[in-house]
Structures are given as structure tokens and as C-alpha cells.
Amino acid sequence: MFDDEVSVQAVETVRRMSSELADAYERGWRPADLVHLSRRSKEPHEASLAATAILHDAQCTQAWDRAPESWRQELRAIAEQYPASALVAERAGGSADEFRALTAGLLFSDPYHSTYQITDLTTSWITLATWSMLTPPPSMWSGPRAEGACTESPLDSKIGNKIRGLLAKAEATEFEEEAETFTAKAQELMTRYAIDTALLSARGGHESANASTTVHSRRVHLENPYVKEKVHLLTAIGEPNRVRTVWFDKFAIATVVGTPVDLQQVDLLFTSLLVQATRAMQFADAAGRKGSRTTSFRKGFLAGFAGRIGQRLRDADTRATVDAADAAQIDVDDLLPILATKSEAVDAEFDRLFPRTKKARGRSVDAEGWHAGQAAANNAALTPGDRATLAR
Numbered sequence: 001m002f003d004d005e006v007s008v009q010a011v012e013t014v015r016r017m018s019s020e021l022a023d024a025y026e027r028g029w030r031p032a033d034l035v036h037l038s039r040r041s042k043e044p045h046e047a048s049l050a051a052t053a054i055l056h057d058a059q060c061t062q063a064w065d066r067a068p069e070s071w072r073q074e075l076r077a078i079a080e081q082y083p084a085s086a087l088v089a090e091r092a093g094g095s096a097d098e099f100r101a102l103t104a105g106l107l108f109s110d111p112y113h114s115t116y117q118i119t120d121l122t123t124s125w126i127t128l129a130t131w132s133m134l135t136p137p138p139s140m141w142s143g144p145r146a147e148g149a150c151t152e153s154p155l156d157s158k159i160g161n162k163i164r165g166l167l168a169k170a171e172a173t174e175f176e177e178e179a180e181t182f183t184a185k186a187q188e189l190m191t192r193y194a195i196d197t198a199l200l201s202a203r204g205g206h207e208s209a210n211a212s213t214t215v216h217s218r219r220v221h222l223e224n225p226y227v228k229e230k231v232h233l234l235t236a237i238g239e240p241n242r243v244r245t246v247w248f249d250k251f252a253i254a255t256v257v258g259t260p261v262d263l264q265q266v267d268l269l270f271t272s273l274l275v276q277a278t279r280a281m282q283f284a285d286a287a288g289r290k291g292s293r294t295t296s297f298r299k300g301f302l303a304g305f306a307g308r309i310g311q312r313l314r315d316a317d318t319r320a321t322v323d324a325a326d327a328a329q330i331d332v333d334d335l336l337p338i339l340a341t342k343s344e345a346v347d348a349e350f351d352r353l354f355p356r357t358k359k360a361r362g363r364s365v366d367a368e369g370w371h372a373g374q375a376a377a378n379n380a381a382l383t384p385g386d387r388a389t390l391a392r
Contacts, residue, residue, distance in 0.1 A: 029131055055075065
């Protein structure tokens with residue numbers, strides 16, 4: 001319909017954008033990374049533009065059939081979040097001259113984009129440096145489906161549903177003691193499942209071989225506000241689950257490294273605890289705590305919450321480890337080397353991906369906020385039958 005208005009120059013601009021997108025993938029960037037970076041841009045329509053380009057590229061590369069499962073999950077999430085972009089990409093992919101159709105869709109479909117915006121997005125992709133390759137890029141996909149790239153071990157559906165159910169209850173309740181009890185029980189289930197999986201592998205004769213432990217990586221995109229404090233929470237959750245975390249401040253992206261099941265469990269717990277931490281912080285506001293509406297208080301609150309929650313999750317992990325050893329009728333001292341083997345495999349992959357990391361320096365935080373955050377996590381009961389003293 002708009003063929004007469006689409007210039008050759010505009011088509012070439014869009015074609016170059018698609019080419020630079022493909023190059024960014026080959027340097028280690030993934031669909032969700034690029035949309036995340038676009039959302040952080042000051043240009044309001046850049047994210048939808050990036051989404052359209054990414055979803056169109058997925059059709060060109062047959063990513064829906066060939067890509068690793070984690071890649072296809074990102075594409076599905078982008079399509080759901082940007083339905084208008086998905087529609088433009090779908091229409092362009094089914095046309096005889098798809099780049100011309102894509103250009104028309106970008107220029108004349110809501111949300112509207114200019115060639116200047118397309119050029120700016122292309123430039124931002126050109127300047128992205130090479131990053132760690134977490135999964136094979138499109139040039140390495142084979143088959144109708146990339147072999148070896150879609151074999152993430154899924155969390156057992158029954159266990160996964162129980163964990164989700166506990167966390168949903170933790171998010172829904174208005175009582176801190178109940179939330180903490182449900183959260184702790186979720187952590188204990190996570191630990192028991194991870195240990196049962198490790199024992200099954202060990203009994204198969206693989207207990208001394210790091211190579212038998214499958215280790216994956218995934219990126220976590222964090223949104224303002226209080227991004228660094230959210231990373232602190234993510235790290236505190238990852239540690240008792242034998243998941244390593246590295247933070248890239250420039251992009252507001254964290255990378256977590258662990259076994260597939262542990263990564264899934266950490267993702268579930270992190271999502272839930274963000275909800276719980278936000279609710280606890282809002283309660284501090286409603287209770288009229290001194291300075292509770294200031295940025296410094298809230299940063300301190302989240303730092304205190306993360307620190308104490310991390311300790312309580314480690315306690316839950318320790319209890320579950322002892323219970324798992326009893327259930328398996330083995331001594332805890334015989335179980336620990338098996339778990340250490342998994343940790344060593346995670347550490348080895350982490351060091352391979354990030355050989356030059358450094359520990360983040362501790363920062364001073366608002367004392368009132370920190371103590372309030374500690375109280376929100378510390379005054380709650382983590383086991384059924386305990387009574388909590390709530391700071392109201």
C-alpha cells in the first residue's frame with residue numbers, strides 16, 4: 001500500500017539495521033539483551049523498533065524452529081510484550097519483498113519510526129563490544145533445531161508447581177511471618193531437589209567428573225529504581241543455591257551461572273522476593289518510619305533485606321541438606337563432596353566466561369533503612385510454628 005512512498009535509501013537503511021543486528025548476535029548479544037538496552041534509551045520508541053527488527057530476523061533465520069530453547073523463550077516474551085512489532089514483522093516476513101515491506105511497516109505503522117531513529121539504533125548496535133557467548137549464535141545453528149543447544153534440564157513439574165505455589169502464597173499474604181515461612185519452605189524444596197538430582201548422578205558413577213555436571217548461564221535484566229540493591233538480592237539468593245553472579249553496571253545486566261535446575265529455581269525465588277521486598281518497603285512507608293520515603297532509606301532497606309534474607313536462605317539450605325542426608329541414609333560428610341563437585345563445575349564455567357572479574361566494594365547505606373530492611377526479614381518466622389515479632 002505504501003510502496004510508492006518507500007525509497008530505496010530507506011530500504012537500505014533497514015537492511016543495514018538487520019545486518020548489524022546479526023553481527024551483534026555473533027558478538028554474544030541476545031534478543032532480550034538488545035531490547036533491554038533499547039528500553040534504557042531516552043528515545044521512547046527505540047524498544048519497539050528493536051523488537052520489530054529482532055522478530056523479523058527470527059523469521060529470516062527460522063529461529064522459531066532452529067534456535068536454542070532459551071533463545072526462543074526470549075523471542076516469545078518480546079512478541080508478547082510488543083504485539084504491534086510482532087504484527088509488522090509477521091506481515092513483512094510473508095511478503096515477496098520482505099525488506100521493502102518491513103520498511104513500510106516501520107515507517108507507516110503505529111508506532112511510527114523515522115529513518116533517523118533506525119540509523120541511531122543501528123549505530124548503537126555497531127558500538128556494542130564482543131560479549132560472553134552464552135549460547136550458539138544463529139550462524140552456528142543447524143538442523144531444523146540447534147543440536148545440543150535445547151537440552152536444558154527442566155525443573156520437575158510437580159516440584160516446580162509446589163515451589164511456585166509456595167511463592168505465590170508468600171506474595172499474596174499480608175503477614176510477614178507467613179511470607180517468610182512459605183519462602184523458606186520453597187528454598188528447602190529447592191535444596192532437596194538439587195541434592196536428590198546430585199545423588200542420582202553420583203550413584204550413576206559420575207561423582208568425580210565435573211564434565212558430567214551441566215552448567216548453563218543466563219542474563220538477568222534489571223530495571224530502575226535501585227538496580228544495584230536488586231543485584232545484591234539476586235546474589236544473596238544465588239549463593240545458597242550454588243549459583244554465581246556477575247554484574248555489568250553499564251548495561252544493568254547480571255549474568256548468573258549454575259546448573260539449569262538451580263538457575264530456574266533462583267529465577268523463581270528472585271522474582272518472588274522482589275515482590276515481597278517491595279511490599280515490606282511499602283509497609284515501612286505506611287508505618288511512617290523516619291525517612292522511609294527517601295531514596296537513601298529505600299536503598300538501605302533493600303540492602304538490609306537482601307543481607308538478612310540471604311542468611312535465612314542459607315539456614316534453610318543447611319536444614320534441608322541435613323534432612324536430605326537422613327532421607328538418603330548417608331552421612332552429611334559423605335554428601336558434601338558430591339555437592340562440592342557441582343560447585344566446582346559452576347566455578348570452572350564462571351571463570352571461563354569471566355576470567356577478569358573483581359568483587360564489588362561495599363557501600364555505606366542509610367542506617368535507618370538498613371535496620372528496617374533487616375527487621376522485615378529478621379522478625380519473621382521461617383519455620384511453621386514459630387511466632388514472629390513484627391515491627392509495626
